[in-house]
Amino acid sequence: MGTGIKTDRRILRTREAINRAFLELFAEKELEQITINEIAERANVNRGTVYLHYTDKYDLLNRCIEEHLGTMFLSCNMTRTPDGDVGLIREMKPVFRYFEQNFLFFSAMLANQRTTIFRERLLEIVSANVIHKLETKKSVPEEMDKQLIAHFMASAFVGTVEWWIQNRMPHTPEEMAQQVRRLFEGNTIL
Known part of the structure; x- marks a missing residue:
């Protein structure tokens, strides 16, 4: 049984x-x-050894993106609050702390001009969370397209994160969380 644990740890370290x-x-x-x-x-x-874990560099890129986005949203308390609110909008501090702790990953993904895969996936995830929030709200005017609202809000969030990371995080995660949350709360639809 001890051998299995050592093997798992070696695989993780590799x-x-x-x-x-x-x-x-x-x-x-x-x-x-x-x-x-x-x-x-x-x-x-x-x-x-690289090929033992990944089929090629594109597989490595995709799995790296999936792992980070999955971990980010799990570790950032993405559960729904009792009032149906989504954690991303309510609790920004864990999100920005995760960005800070994984600066190498996010700066690499957002700085590389040819790789839009990461940005698109991040937009999809944030947009899906905003859509869920909009579906629980009764104050969204019927003439407003929820997909459009979600894309607008997700683009604003991702663009802000991009700016913050590309400028080497000029504000603390707490300051960013507070300011972004206030911007989202200022939106009467959300």
């Missing part, structure tokens, strides 16, 4: 090393320029 190496390279250059050999060398593993 994946973390591969992910970190990939993100460091991704922050330095375009995805097309990164090779599996460079990732393996920087992670201090052999090329076969």
